[in-house]
Amino acid sequence: xxxxxxxxxxxxxxxxxxxxxxxxxxxxxxxxxxxxxxxxxxxxxxxxxxxxxxxxxxxxxxxxxxxxxxxxxxxxxxxxxxxxxxxxxxxxxxxxxxxxxxxxxxxxxxxxxxxxxxxxxxxxxxxxxxxxxxxxxxxxxxxxxxxxxxxxxxxxxxxxxxxxxxxxxxxxxxxxxxxxxxxxxxxxxxxxxxxxxxxxxxxxxxxxxxxx
Ligand code: URA
Numbered sequence: 120x121x122x123x124x125x126x127x128x129x130x131x132x133x134x135x136x137x138x139x140x141x142x143x144x145x146x147x148x149x150x151x152x153x154x155x156x157x158x159x160x161x162x163x164x165x166x167x168x169x170x171x172x173x174x175x176x177x178x179x180x181x182x183x184x185x186x187x188x189x190x191x192x193x194x195x196x197x198x199x200x201x202x203x204x205x206x207x208x209x210x211x212x213x214x215x216x217x218x219x220x221x222x223x224x225x226x227x228x229x230x231x232x233x234x235x236x237x238x239x240x241x242x243x244x245x246x247x248x249x250x251x252x253x254x255x256x257x258x259x260x261x262x263x264x265x266x267x268x269x270x271x272x273x274x275x276x277x278x279x280x281x282x283x284x285x286x287x288x289x290x291x292x293x294x295x296x297x298x299x300x301x302x303x304x305x306x307x308x309x310x311x312x313x314x315x316x317x318x319x320x321x322x323x324x325x326x327x328x329x330x331x
Contacts, residue, residue: 120288122280122301125161130154134304137278138320147326148201151250151278154304155205158276159246162302163209165272166190166244185212188243191270193218195249195261196233198324202248202276213246218264220257229260241269250323252280252303253314255287262292262299272298278323280306281316 133154136142142150168183189212194203196219207213219233237243245265252258252275262273280303292299307316320326 120285120292120299120301122285122303122306123161124303124306125158127157130157130304133157134278137326138318140321142326144326144329151201151323151327152205154278155202155248155276156208158278158302158304159206159209162246162274162276162300163190165274165300166210185210189213190244190246191216191237191240192246192248193236193261193265195220195247195257198251198327199247199249201323201327202250202278206246206248206276210246218247218261220261222256229257231260231264234264236265236268239269240265240271242271243269245270245273247273247275248277249275250278250327251316251319252277252284252288252301253310253316254281255284255291258284259288259291262288262297266297272300274300274302277301277303279303279316279319281310282306282308283310 133150137147137150167186169186171184172179172181190210192206192213193216194200216236218231220229221232223230247261258275265273307319309317311317
């Protein structure tokens with residue numbers, strides 16, 4: 120998996136406020152949204168475009184527009200919803216699909232419990248949004264699912280990633296030849312015994328939406 124850690128003072132500033140346990144939920148939501156837009160700028164570097172010509176008030180000018188089929192943005196429920204608006208602001212013509220993933224406590228593997236996606240993703244560029252890449256189990260299952268449906272490439276946007284999650288993705292997709300990218304604001308130290316990223320920012324879903 121190609122991993123890009125976005126190195127930018129605004130990204131670092133917003134992430135620092137997100138990490139702060141004293142940041143309240145409205146501020147957390149707003150900053151997560153702003154941070155996603157900054158990550159999305161880098162994550163869409165490979166978005167496909169087609170050449171077009173437009174008439175300026177002065178003369179014809181060559182340019183580009185997003186190619187069809189338009190990209191698909193897939194938030195992983197629940198916390199990924201907090202990253203959706205930041206993505207669609209930059210990609211207003213993108214379609215949005217939803218994936219609910221849960222860990223099966225017998226097999227310890229992530230399974231899909233809810234999907235609302237086109238059946239056929241042939242040729243689609245897919246942007247998966249999930250704030251925390253922790254063990255990597257959920258992201259790996261989501262990416263596998265999307266490739267099974269024909270996705271052309273998959274780019275994951277995560278606010279934070281753990282080295283363990285990146286290693287898991289690398290191991291699962293090693294030699295698969297699948298075009299998979301990760302764009303994140305930081306790679307933290309490690310996971311703790313409860314599966315939280317350290318130092319991390321806590322439970323992203325709870326900080327976005329409260330403990331429900
Ligand atoms: N999910 C979270 O919300 N936070 C973590 O630190 C790890 C997984």
